[in-house]
Amino acid sequence: MDLVGVREVRVPTTRDEVVFAQGEIPLGGGTWLFSEPQPGITGLVDLTALGWDPVTLTHDQLIISATCTIAELSRLPYRDGWQAHPLVWQCVNSLLASFKIWNIATVGGNVCTALPAGAMISLMTGLDATALIWMAGAGERRMPVAQFIMGVRQNELAPGEVLRAIEIPLEHLTARTGFRRIALSPLGRTGTLVTARLDHGGETVFTVTGGTTRPRQLRFDDIPDAATLATAVHSINDWYTDPHGAADWREAMSAVFAEEIRQELQESELQESEPHESELHESGEAL
Template sequence: MDLITVQQIRVPATRDEVTFAPGERPLGGGTWLFSEPQEGLTGLVDLTALGWEPLTVTDDLLTVAATCTIAELTRLPAHDGWAAHPLIALCADSLLASWKIWNVATVGGNVALALPAGAMTSLMSTLDATAVIWTADGGERRMPVTEFVTDVRVTRLAPGEVLRALEVRTAALRSRTAFRRIALSPLGRSGTLVTGRRGADGETVITITAGTPRPVQLRFDEVPSERALADAMSRIEEWYDDPHGSPDWRRAVSTLFAEEIRQELGGAA
């Protein structure tokens, strides 16, 4: 879609040039930005011009630049012991987008958009990723992705701030994972997406997205009992309500998926 109110696109070469005048927004892949009218938008600041390395892997950390495309992330080779690696493709596929979109859409853009069915939000929440944020005063701050997204289309980004990267501990990538997703139609938006992760120390994390307005995590020191998990699921109060699923349905299928995941990760049936 043509954004007829845009008067200029700025191409920053340094961090000092990453500033935002009234009416300006950051531009990554732009797959959502160009999909519908953007009221009040007068300018774009193209973050892709900064040349951030898409993916950086060290012994302890995987750093995913906010401008890394979904295609680039799915091509990341599995390293020794990365049991969670298949989760990348599973979450990417849940976008139901063509490879053309994958080649443009960015990981950071999907997270910062903060839609309940944001597949990269699901992935990064499951892996306990940390959001790295450039602050307007030239500094930097960090927070878990599960705290970064606070509601539908709402994040903890303050005015003038930019999501710079997402950091994933390789210990999380060595965890066992499980994945469940459902939609009301074969090619529909996710009604709920539930994942599980069990670390080497036995810690078990169940993450719910799409069915809730923001990522919800249930954490246990070990694989929980059926009763303990059911009790924890019953205490989730906010379930999303839109044409892709009612709150009661989302609660029911999420609870069913969580129990299936609990058993898959080693819980007694």
């Protein structure tokens, strides 16, 4: 759709040029911005020419630039030990997306739009990632993505700030994860999406997105028992209703999914703790 109030689209190539006059806002892929009227918006500041590397690997983090497209992220190669790698594809694939959206929408745009069905929000909160924010003028600040999202269409950015990148701790990529999602129709927008991550220290984090107004995380020192988990899920108090699902359905499905993932994680942990046949031979304990 034409944004009839927009008079100028600026394309900065350096940070100094990333400044916002009254009525100007950041432009990522534009798939949401150009999908509905934007009253009061008179200018766009296109972030996609800043030359940010889509994905950077450091010794302890995977850094995803805000301008990395969903399509680029979908091609993230597997690395040895990244047990959580399937979560990337599972979440990327949770976006109700045409070919155009898939190839142009950015990770940062998805997170900043702060829709409950924000698939990149599901991914990043499931991995306890951190948002790196460029402050207006100069300086930067960080916060967990789970806190960055304040509610439906509300994020933590102050005027003039941009989301620069999202930082995923590598140790979370090596954790075991689970994933469940449902929508009202086969290709529909997410009704609810539950992930869980079992860290090496045993901490287990269940994250609910889609069915709630903002990401909800349930943390346990170990894999919880079924009753504890169910109580925690039902203690979430911001299930909501919109055309993509009713609050009570979202709550019920989230509880079912959390329990399914809990059992899955428990089984995989049991399998891992059982000695392998070769170990039994070596230790002479059985056979």
